[in-house]
Amino acid sequence: MKFTTKLSLVAGLAAGYVLGARAGRKRYEQIAAGAQKLWQSKPVQKQAEKVMGLVDQYVPQAVEGGFSLLGKGASALTKVATKSRQRQSAAPAPTGSADNPA
Structure with a gap:
């Protein structure tokens, strides 16, 4: 390819x-202005308020329920770990060696 062709390209x-x-940029600004106008319209704001009311109502319950489940899971894991430690301490010590098991 010639230099002039590369330069033209x-x-x-x-x-x-x-x-x-x-x-x-101009098209982006048009789209952004349209989106802002839509967001500020009464029907959209009315629905947004309904959604926020539902969020305020149900999210605390969901979070509380989630923490309750986590607490139950942690309690169950603690019990399993405790039983495992008890079994390990009660198990007889191995005797013999790898070459000569007793």
Whole structure:
């Protein structure tokens, strides 16, 4: 590829990038303005308030229930670990060796 062809290609890509970035920013701002307008509309805000009311009502119960389950799980694990330690301390000590088991 000739140098002038490479230079033309790079210049074209740079120009396309600059023009695309400007158009992209403008389009982004249009989309963002539309989304903001939609979010602030009365029907959307009414539904958002309903959802927040449900969240305020049910999340504390769910969190409390989750901690209760975690507590029960931790208690069960403690019991298993305690029984395991008791069995290990009550087990007879091994005798003999690997070459000559007794």
